[in-house]
Amino acid sequence: MIMISDSKKSAIGVSRENMEGKRLSGAQILCECLLREGVEVIFGFPGGVVLPLYRVLPDYPMRHILVRHEQGAAHAADGYARVTGKAGVCIATSGPGATNLVTGLANAFLDSVPLVALTGQVATPFIGKDSFQEIDITGITLPITKHNFLVQRVEDLARTVRKAFHIATTGRPGPVLIDLPKDVLSNEIQFEYPKQIHLPGYKPTLQGNVRQIKQAAKLFNEADRPVILAGRGVNISGAQAELKDLAEKADVPVTVTLLGKSGFPDSHRLALGMLGMHGTVAANNAVTGADLVVAIGMRFDDRVTGKTSTFAAHARVVHIDIDPAEIGKNVRVHVPIVGDVKHVLRALNDEVTPKRHDAWNAHIAEWKLLHSGMEIREREGKFRRERCNLPDCPHPCLSAGVRADRILPQYVVDQICKVTEGSAIVVSDVGQNQMFAARYYVYDEPNSFVSSGGLGTMGFGMPAAMGVKIGRPDKAVWAIVGDGGFQMTIQELATLAQDKIPVKIAVLNNGYLGMIRQWQELFHDKVYCGARLVSPDFAAVAEAYGIAGFQVADKESVASTIRRAMEIDGPVVIDFLVEPDTNVFPMVPPGGSIHEMIEDNGR
């Protein structure tokens, strides 16, 4: 994936005249710098003070995608960044344009996504005067960006852009905002690209401490019931192969966080699936019963740990993360290793001795078998047998407890997985659809699942999928959204239509804010206040935007419609009218211990 952009980058470099030493406007300098950072696409929305930039943008070989709301620009840049590993770039004007980016920036911040947000600002003499569309966006975004800059002089611009990209993409990645006053964009100076930048306060640690790694390896070699917890750090660092090597060499089962999905192949014999609030029984029990937990590139979010006092209570904890502030923040750690996951895992692999944990893995296989839960019954017997290695599964398999004509949301995800043969990139929204997308698609390819984890941003799915498709045009991209979140950013259908971005959108339409309804059912006395949704006909809405739209109300048409969507050369919306009251199980009640799960509500 990075190859594509690199070749494009060099092609740009070769064909263009070198502008160094020439007199350029701030806007031109900005574009020159963006090109040098390998930027190929910008998601944005113009406005008064950024017009000097839009004046020169067509002169540069960078694609500008006009979104319909700045939040969409931030999410699209976010999706693009997650699948390419490069910084996503978005533009908004001053004032409301900038504030509309806030949700997207917060989302990227919590999920460690490299983003460079460019916001317009009123000209420097007008700053602090409450001028038209003036807002203190560096102040507003201070706690939700890795860093931000207000460029006060055009002389500082090139250096600032270079710093911003460096900060956004290295160490623990994150969003960086550059606020650009109008006069900084229009003033001219002789363009000098900084040969180097100086950031004395920023030195991410990449190599893990050798002694600590040896210590971790020792624990690995001694453990009887080890478990690996892999998080998004594995995907960011591109360490999927190293993780697999480690798990196989030491014969250690691997569970993943929501954003760790696709960091370890779901169909691998050592895969436990996701852990935490909606984790698998096997994963949650394994962590609770483990004598060693090796956490890799994850931050012990409360959705993962449940009650921290009982989390991995019998285990020694090794924590590998690039951000030292994550270590010891939520969970007590015995061996901390600060470093880049890929580097650390390579070093750790050299120290770990090959071992078998047959008894432990057999125990886990039993959990997988006895607590298969709804999700496995929904699946085909074939997949189930692959998972638990049982030629004759004694448990009811697909559709056993389900009326034949109903569409379960799980079934839709399962069918998308089958039709795409597990090779698509799935982008989920937030809520039940997110958990179904995470649990029922089989992610075997690295970086094939994109979701809003930390912030849980409804409305993330479709605009993010837009960016994902632009970053990975070679892959089928499916957005799996609910009828609630879809409406939050539905205006981006116009962007999909205008720029012909062939994202396939599956709406799991249950007529409810499903996760809200589920919590109300289980924890709030079944008072379904504010959960019922009356939505428009999404297929008709899609058609009105000039996008192919389908509505599917019967189970037989699910697979065929998905197939049809794949054949259409363009964006498609499929509105699946699914069972209205399906719950996501297993579920750990909020604040509970992760091994105490509700597996079914007996319906």
Added chain:
Amino acid sequence: MKHTVVAMVENQPGVLNRVASLFRRRGFNIDSLTVGRTETPHISRMTIVVDGANTIVEQVVKQLYKVIDVLKVSDVSADTTVMRELALIKVSATASSRSEIMQIVDIYRAKIVDVAADSLIIEVTGTEDKIESLTQLVRRFGVKEMVRTGCIAMLRSANGATKTSEED
């Protein structure tokens, strides 16, 4: 327990805001915070006194390190340091009480920097304890106004003749 954290920061606009925002956001309680210039023109030095358990302060230090403009952070609580604070105390003083106040000021090696008919201003430098104790003593005369700078700290040199108690 009180911890004294010293942070060297780049003298950039907004750096104080970044640090203060971090404390507010993470729910860390600041006892005092002072910022000032150092021997290097573009570097400022912050001395932050925080009240909290060791684990909390460890988080403070780590979070501070993540601020790009922060160059170096150290928790100097366990080290031998020189810690100073300055206070100005305006005390009611009549002709009859003035000499008694002056005696106290003398014992504390403080200074009287302003005298009026019914009050005077004391300038005192020292550790938090010393200022606290002086304040207690003059309270009965009537403290009309008081301002304290917050603590600044510097590590003592590791070797050589160190004076440790002259001021304390």
